[in-house]
Structure formats: structure tokens, C-alpha cells
Amino acid sequence: MSRSLSPTWPNRIFGKLKGLQIYALISAALSLSIVLTIIVTLFVQSGPVLLAENSGLMSTSWNPDKGQFGVLPMLFGSVFVMIIAVSVAFPLGLLAAVYIAETRSSRLRRLIKFFLEMLVGIPSIVYGLIGVAHLNIWVADIFDLQSGRVILTAGILLGIMILPTFLTLTEDAISAIPTKFRENAKSLGLYRHEVFFSVILPQAKTGIAGAGLLALGRALGETMAVMLVIGSLDRLPSPLFNPLSSGQTITSKLGREVAESAFGSVHFSALVFMSLILVSITVILTITSRYLFRKTPENV
Amino acid sequence: MNIPNLLLVSSNQSSDVDVQSHSIRLDGFSAYYGKNCIVSDINLKLPIKGVTCLVGPSGAGKSTILRWLNRINEETESASFSGTVKVLGRDIMSGYPDVTELRRRVGMVFQQPCVFPCSIYDNILMGLRTQKLSKAQARDIVEHGLKLASLWDEVSNRLEGRADSLSLGQQQRLCLARALVLEPDVLLLDEPTASIDPISSHAIEELVISLGRKISIVMVTHNIGQAKRISDHVVFLCDGKIVEQGTRAHMFSPRCSAKTKTYITEDFCDC
CATH class of the missing domain: 1.10.3720.10 (MetI-like)
Incomplete structure (x- = not known):
């Protein structure tokens, strides 16, 4: 009599796939969060100079001692x-x-x-x-x-x-x-x-x-x-x-x-x-x- | 209006043709890819007019022979040949120092339809780019070419449309029209109906038969029925050698050799 596969096999395979899917999802989310973190950090850290008075961002003068950042x-x-x-x-x-x-x-x-x-x-x-x-x-x-x-x-x-x-x-x-x-x-x-x-x-x-x-x-x-x-x-x-x-x-x-x-x-x-x-x-x-x-x- | 006499032999062409009784002549022709000999010691004479079908199993060297007749094979790395190949009385190497002249006189249509990514109109005129044509002349050439390829009725209202939007059968007929407006003396067809529908295939067969009355056509085909329908002359190749050649009447009669008979009736070659 030939041995048949246990009915629990599909569940095990499915369970493994699910684990892989979660792993892939976490990896993707991590990558996305890194990109978002960089963008958010750049915007947040740019805040002080954008809000500063007379920073002259769009000028041609760069002199940190005088607060000019053209x-x-x-x-x-x-x-x-x-x-x-x-x-x-x-x-x-x-x-x-x-x-x-x-x-x-x-x-x-x-x-x-x-x-x-x-x-x-x-x-x-x-x-x-x-x-x-x-x-x-x-x-x-x-x-x-x-x-x-x-x-x-x-x-x-x-x-x-x-x-x-x-x-x-x-x-x-x-x-x-x-x-x-x-x-x-x-x-x-x-x-x-x-x-x-x-x-x-x-x-x-x-x-x-x-x-x-x-x-x-x-x-x-x-x-x-x-x-x-x-x-x-x-x-x-x-x-x-x-x-x-x-x-x-x-x-x-x-x-x-x-x-x-x-x-x-x-x-x-x-x-x-x-x-x-x-x-x-x-x-x-x-x-x-x-x-x-x-x-x-x-x-x- | 100055419409080119498509498919009529022009005066300078006839001077070559008059002194030659063959459009193509191969003497001791062997072709190689690297060190592999694909065809060996082929001797072949093809008439000035008529349809010659090269038949035989895959790997027999049919396409290789065809691709050397207009030197398109020299674009392939490691491809070479020995022996003599004469087209319209001139050696294909020394007689045509400018290979483009040879290719204009020996047109070619490949197995897979390949239209250029531009309009139907521009596709037809692609080979005539260097000629100064008025708009009216260009239009007449396009119309005449498409009519020759039995495509005019289907595309006359969308000549500026993209050629790659046509069906495969239409694309293949466009490729034929594109080759025919150059008024070639010899036309090479490498299984032109292999990848298209039966109706388009039938249209191309009709066209080949009518063209064969005016120019020399060399066609590679795996379709024995097709060879029987359209050929004037048949060359049976196997394993890089000519097994037998002759008129259609001879090749499809009981008088042909046993090997030819086996191939024709059973689509099998025991060479």
C-alpha cells in the first residue's frame, strides 16, 4: 500500500510561505521607511534656515559668521x-x-x-x-x-x-x-x-x-x-x-x-x-x- | 508624371542580363560559420527569370546560401565562404565594391516580418532615401509598391499610420512592397510565409508567381506544397549538399531520385 501525504503538509507549506511573505513585507517596509526618514529629516533639518530671518538663501553671499547662507x-x-x-x-x-x-x-x-x-x-x-x-x-x-x-x-x-x-x-x-x-x-x-x-x-x-x-x-x-x-x-x-x-x-x-x-x-x-x-x-x-x-x- | 517602371528591367540592367544567361551562378561554393562548414561545394545556375525554390530539412544550408547572395551574411560574425558567387554576371565580392549596389539589385525578404518603427509610407520609401523624389513621385511609388503587394486596398486610408500596427501578414506584404519599389533584378525570399496566416500566405504566393515572370526569385521554403504550387525550378538540399535539382515537372514526378521522393512524400531525409 502506497504511503499518502499527510493532510497537514499543505498547511505547513502555506505556513512557510506566509512566514516568507511577512519577512518580505518587513524588508520592503524597512526600505521605504529609510527613504521616508531621509526625506523627512532633510525637510525638518532645513527648517531653521528656511525660518531664519535674513538668511539670504537665494543670494550669492555665503558667510556663516554673518548669518548669510546664499x-x-x-x-x-x-x-x-x-x-x-x-x-x-x-x-x-x-x-x-x-x-x-x-x-x-x-x-x-x-x-x-x-x-x-x-x-x-x-x-x-x-x-x-x-x-x-x-x-x-x-x-x-x-x-x-x-x-x-x-x-x-x-x-x-x-x-x-x-x-x-x-x-x-x-x-x-x-x-x-x-x-x-x-x-x-x-x-x-x-x-x-x-x-x-x-x-x-x-x-x-x-x-x-x-x-x-x-x-x-x-x-x-x-x-x-x-x-x-x-x-x-x-x-x-x-x-x-x-x-x-x-x-x-x-x-x-x-x-x-x-x-x-x-x-x-x-x-x-x-x-x-x-x-x-x-x-x-x-x-x-x-x-x-x-x-x-x-x-x-x-x-x- | 515620372513613375518608375517597377519590375521592368532597366537599360543598364539589361546590359548585364543580355550577356548572361543566368541571374545567379555558384561555382564550388562552400560556406562556413567559424570552422563549421555549413554547405560545401555547391554548383548552381539559376535562370534570369522564374521562381527557384530551395527545399530541404532544417540545417541543410538553404538560408545560408540565400544570405550570401546579397552578402547580408557578411554582417554575421565568423561567417565566411569560398568559391565563386556571381550575381547578374558579376562576382559578388570584386564585382560589387559597393555592397549597397548589390543589395539594391538583389532584394531580400526575411522569415519574420520586420517593419521599421515609422509610418507605412516611410517604410516603403526607406530604401529610396538617397533619391531626390518629389512628393507626387514618392506618393506614386508608395501606391504602386503597395498595389504590387496587394496591400493598397487595406492601408490606403492610413499611410501615415504606424507600420507596426498592421497584422503580421500585412507587415510581411509591406516588407515585400518595400523591397519591390527598389526594382530588384533578383528577389530573395527566406520562408516569407512561415509566420503568417493562410490568406496572406496565398496573396504572397500569387505575387511571387506573377513576379517570377519578370525577375528571378529564389525562395527558401519548408512547405513542399508551396514549392509545388509556385516554383519553376527546385533545388533539394540536404546536409549542406545539393541532392538533386531540376524543373518542377521533374522534381515532382516519379522520375526524380529516391531521396527526393522520400523527402517530398514523407517529409523525411535519410542523407
Whole structure:
């Protein structure tokens, strides 16, 4: 006579699943609560500077001793450095990604991708040291400056840093377009560049835009490397778009002053407020890039 | 109005064709993927006009041969070939230094319909992008191409609509129309009806028969009934070699070889 399963088995399995479900629920809730805690903390800690009289948040003057906390120089510095970084990284990254994605040799593609992914993993302080040791000096020599610690140096360095991220994600977006599109276009007698611009790019553009936004997110959040080469001057460049002037970004400012400010002070609150601006921009970039990636063909 | 004479052999094409009695000629052709030999020592001559069906079991090398005829296979990593392949009297490598010229003269439609993510109108004109066409000319070409592919009545009121909103059968006919507006001398069809409904399949068969009276068509098919209906010439391949070739009358008669007979009647090959 064959042995039948005990009727209690389904209950035991169900019981285990229930336990797992509770575990998963707690984990999810914990993750969500951490994010919410960060956001709430940023808002709460920004309170003192937002409520303080004459803090001059939207001014260009930053002087904690006089109670002036103008964030505009840092905000402008962040955006300016980001624009230079994008100008360096995006054209180079796009061209390189097209070459890698459209090359026939999968061995070459794998090799280049391997090195790119290694570059993504290099700590930012290493890039910063290279910036101090070489880029800094080159910029000073080329533009005949006393010091190469200027916005341009920070922008170029940041561009080099985000290049691998942008390149590898762009290459993924282009490679994700099925081969059949290339074959069909080529069988119509289209040249390689026509195939890319007429058939591949229209389909990959949302993915490429998403790659750009993710790379921008990294650029915005970068602290150490920028801090080492930007010159740390809390004022707007003169003239305004002079890349050969020293400057300051939100992250480099935070990196320098958070440890010096007293917790609970208006000075600390002003720094937290800058963090809130940074997080807001990064969240917008991340949400937009996720939306764009969702529209790429591989996810259809 | 200057409407291209679709499917008529143009003057420069006829000069090639006049001196050649074959649209395609393979001598000692072998094809490889890496070190794997897919087809070996193929000798084949295909007529200037008519429908030639390549039949045989999966892995026989039919599509590989087809994909070399317009050099689309050179886009595949590790693909190579030896021997001589002549298309319209010219060697496909040395005779066509610009491969796009070869591909314009040797059109191709693949097994899976693949329309570009743009309008039906733009899909048809994709291969003519470099030609300066007036709006009226472009419109006439689109209309003529769609009529050739028996698609005009179904899509004439939505030419600006997205091509990927069409049914698979319609998409495949759009691919055919897209290839035909280039006025190819040779048309390669790689199982064009394998993934579409019987009605669309029938429409494509009708089209292939009528086109075969004007140009050379090489079609890969697993459907023996289809080969019997539309072919003028049949090439039976197995395991990378030609087992037998001949006219339709010969290949589907008791005079054909025992291996061909077995494959045709039992869909089985003992090569």
C-alpha cells in the first residue's frame, strides 16, 4: 500500500510561505521607511534656515559668521560643472558606444565593455588624485593660469568620470535593438550610417537619453574628485560663464563644511537645505531616466 | 508624371542580363560559420527569370546560401565562404565594391516580418532615401509598391499610420512592397510565409508567381506544397549538399531520385 501525504503538509507549506511573505513585507517596509526618514529629516533639518530671518538663501553671499547662507554660487557651480561634464562625456560616449555596438567583433565588444565596467568601479578619490596630479597642471599650462583648480578642470574630470557610465548604458541601449532591423535595413541597400540614423537611433534614443540622465545623476552626486580640483570659492564666476574661474558645487561645499558646522545650527540647516536641493534634482533625473528606459524596445 | 517602371528591367540592367544567361551562378561554393562548414561545394545556375525554390530539412544550408547572395551574411560574425558567387554576371565580392549596389539589385525578404518603427509610407520609401523624389513621385511609388503587394486596398486610408500596427501578414506584404519599389533584378525570399496566416500566405504566393515572370526569385521554403504550387525550378538540399535539382515537372514526378521522393512524400531525409 502506497504511503499518502499527510493532510497537514499543505498547511505547513502555506505556513512557510506566509512566514516568507511577512519577512518580505518587513524588508520592503524597512526600505521605504529609510527613504521616508531621509526625506523627512532633510525637510525638518532645513527648517531653521528656511525660518531664519535674513538668511539670504537665494543670494550669492555665503558667510556663516554673518548669518548669510546664499546657495546660488553652489547651485550655479553644480549646474555649470554638470554642463561641462556633459559636453565632454556625451559626444565622446555616444560615438564610442555606436562604434562598440555596431562592430561585428563580439570579442572586441566584450573586451571594451570589461574595461569600461572596471572604470565605473574605480573610486572617485582616485580620479580626484589624477585630476590634481595631471589635469590640474595641464589646464593651468594651456590657459596660462596660476592655478588649474577651476570649474573647467572639475567639469572635464567629472566628464571623464561619467563617461564609462554613459558609454556602457548607451551601448546597451543600441545593442538592445534586434539584429533583424539592421539586416532588413541593409538588405534595402542602406549604408551603415543610414541604418544607424534612420533605423537604430530612433528606437534607441529614449534609452540613450535615460543613460544620459543616469550619468548626470552620478555627476551631480560626485563629491571627492570635484572637491579636490574646483578651487572651492563661494562666489559666482565673473563673468558668469567663465569656466576658468574657481567655484564651488553643492557636494564640494557639503564635503568641506558639514564636519565644521554644529548640529542644529542654522549653518548646519543651510547645508541640509542644499542636500535637499541635490536630492530633489537627483530624484527627478532618476524618475525620468527610469521612465525613458521603460520605453526602450527591449522592455516592450 | 515620372513613375518608375517597377519590375521592368532597366537599360543598364539589361546590359548585364543580355550577356548572361543566368541571374545567379555558384561555382564550388562552400560556406562556413567559424570552422563549421555549413554547405560545401555547391554548383548552381539559376535562370534570369522564374521562381527557384530551395527545399530541404532544417540545417541543410538553404538560408545560408540565400544570405550570401546579397552578402547580408557578411554582417554575421565568423561567417565566411569560398568559391565563386556571381550575381547578374558579376562576382559578388570584386564585382560589387559597393555592397549597397548589390543589395539594391538583389532584394531580400526575411522569415519574420520586420517593419521599421515609422509610418507605412516611410517604410516603403526607406530604401529610396538617397533619391531626390518629389512628393507626387514618392506618393506614386508608395501606391504602386503597395498595389504590387496587394496591400493598397487595406492601408490606403492610413499611410501615415504606424507600420507596426498592421497584422503580421500585412507587415510581411509591406516588407515585400518595400523591397519591390527598389526594382530588384533578383528577389530573395527566406520562408516569407512561415509566420503568417493562410490568406496572406496565398496573396504572397500569387505575387511571387506573377513576379517570377519578370525577375528571378529564389525562395527558401519548408512547405513542399508551396514549392509545388509556385516554383519553376527546385533545388533539394540536404546536409549542406545539393541532392538533386531540376524543373518542377521533374522534381515532382516519379522520375526524380529516391531521396527526393522520400523527402517530398514523407517529409523525411535519410542523407
